[in-house]
Amino acid sequence: MRNLKSVADDTVFVKHPPGFRARRGLNWTFVGLLYTSFYTCRYNLAIANKSISDEFGFNKGQMGSIITTALLAYAFGQIINGLLTDHFGGKRAMLIGAAGTVVMNIIFGFASFWGLLWLFVVIRGIDGYMQSFGAPGMVKINAAWFAHTERGRFAGIFGFMINAGRFLINTFGPAFLAGFIFLGLWHVPPLHWRWLFWIPAMIATCAGVAMALIAKPTPKEAGFDHPGVEEPLGENETRANVRDVFWTIASNPVIWIVALAYACTGSVRQGVDQWFFRFMQEVHHLNLNDNRFWYLGIGIPFVASVGSLISGYVSDTVFKGRRAPVAAGLYFLETIIILSAAQFTSANTAVLFLILISLTVNATHSILGTAAAMDIGGARMAGFASGLIDSFQYFGGSLAGLLLGHLLDRSWGWYFYFMAPFGLIGGTLMLSILGKVTLAKPKKL
Numbered sequence: 001m002r003n004l005k006s007v008a009d010d011t012v013f014v015k016h017p018p019g020f021r022a023r024r025g026l027n028w029t030f031v032g033l034l035y036t037s038f039y040t041c042r043y044n045l046a047i048a049n050k051s052i053s054d055e056f057g058f059n060k061g062q063m064g065s066i067i068t069t070a071l072l073a074y075a076f077g078q079i080i081n082g083l084l085t086d087h088f089g090g091k092r093a094m095l096i097g098a099a100g101t102v103v104m105n106i107i108f109g110f111a112s113f114w115g116l117l118w119l120f121v122v123i124r125g126i127d128g129y130m131q132s133f134g135a136p137g138m139v140k141i142n143a144a145w146f147a148h149t150e151r152g153r154f155a156g157i158f159g160f161m162i163n164a165g166r167f168l169i170n171t172f173g174p175a176f177l178a179g180f181i182f183l184g185l186w187h188v189p190p191l192h193w194r195w196l197f198w199i200p201a202m203i204a205t206c207a208g209v210a211m212a213l214i215a216k217p218t219p220k221e222a223g224f225d226h227p228g229v230e231e232p233l234g235e236n237e238t239r240a241n242v243r244d245v246f247w248t249i250a251s252n253p254v255i256w257i258v259a260l261a262y263a264c265t266g267s268v269r270q271g272v273d274q275w276f277f278r279f280m281q282e283v284h285h286l287n288l289n290d291n292r293f294w295y296l297g298i299g300i301p302f303v304a305s306v307g308s309l310i311s312g313y314v315s316d317t318v319f320k321g322r323r324a325p326v327a328a329g330l331y332f333l334e335t336i337i338i339l340s341a342a343q344f345t346s347a348n349t350a351v352l353f354l355i356l357i358s359l360t361v362n363a364t365h366s367i368l369g370t371a372a373a374m375d376i377g378g379a380r381m382a383g384f385a386s387g388l389i390d391s392f393q394y395f396g397g398s399l400a401g402l403l404l405g406h407l408l409d410r411s412w413g414w415y416f417y418f419m420a421p422f423g424l425i426g427g428t429l430m431l432s433i434l435g436k437v438t439l440a441k442p443k444k445l
Helices: 018-040 044-056 060-088 090-113 117-131 134-143 148-178 195-214 241-248 252-281 291-317 325-343 349-399 402-410 411-433
Strands: 180-182 184-189
Touching: 018 090, 018 134, 018 195, 044 060, 044 117, 044 148, 044 195, 044 252, 060 090, 060 134, 060 252, 060 349, 060 402, 090 117, 090 134, 117 195, 134 148, 134 325, 134 349, 148 180, 148 195, 148 291, 148 349, 148 402, 180 241, 184 241, 195 325, 241 252, 241 349, 252 291, 252 325, 252 349, 252 402, 252 411, 291 325, 291 349, 349 411, 402 411
Parallel strands: none
Antiparallel strands: 180 184
8 A cells, every 4th residue: 555645744854953952842842831721620520520529419320411512513623723723823812811711610600509410511622622722732832843753753752741730730739629738837728629720710811921922933034044944845834824734634544543542541541630530539448648649640640751752752763753653552552551441440450450551541641642643743833733633632531521421320340341442443443554654544646
């Protein structure tokens, strides 16, 4: 079968000018810090899940409706906002998303004074849509700064920034609810769960201001006329007509295979992230002061970052930019780990397996949603390519809200068996494109 050619594969590489790498590092640091803050505003609900349910009498299916609404809004928003991002630029998209999630998190905290399920659902749905500006904006900015054979490693960096946000909320969030001693001197009493939404909003506000002042969306705007990568279009343009972007990306058959595999990633990833706090609280009867929550809070983002970095590096170097072989192996390994987890019943083994699942699922998250999207779209169309692929992660992830919530209302025994089939399906889909050196639609001669 003929290998598909990518915009990025026709890239001509030249030596980076002096100061380019340092400026690029500064750029992605502040872009990444803003995106990190998005995750503190997103994963706070998982920690507050049981507290909200206990306070207002919501069952797991009702809590799942909040989760599913947010994930579906995020999924549809990725498609819409991916197109918009390619039209008016990644930096502006990220700042719009940041402003939206700050406002919605503040309002969600105030909604605790009424305790109405429909109000929580609506607010979190709007928040999901606003957050969906973040990933396309992040990927688009960095597609202009990283060449094809550097993008797997950037995907690892991207994964690290995501997991830094998860680390912050997963470790400090439980402390806010359980109370803690600051610097061994100042005792902070347990806070109401609404603070899990207000404090991340403050963090995102600070990160947004810093990014707005420092980051540049393209090397050209940072003063580099020849950054080391020339797009084959003959110019270093990063904005594109919405219609051209849509047809170029949507008519590529390979992107749909990657997107369907990414839906499998989303089902498992959200199954862990949205429910593991409550799983440990209800199945293993741990309170939020238990050290095992600390191990999970550190362990999950740490191994997720390691998996992202290693998988990106291996796909760049060993497989010369091919993402499918690495992803296929990770999906099948993930299935084995999930099925093994279902056979053990202690709290300590649950911690171990939740961490191992996070290692595999976040590695596929980075190389497919980030590196593959940039390979397909190049600097001009990475926003929509990322948005389309990432939307399927959240379509798949939405099953881990309402559907999994209803299953868990029956029994926690469904938890791991719900996730297991998705690893098998994802691996099979990746095998179907295993021989492709590149992933994008061939250009017409």
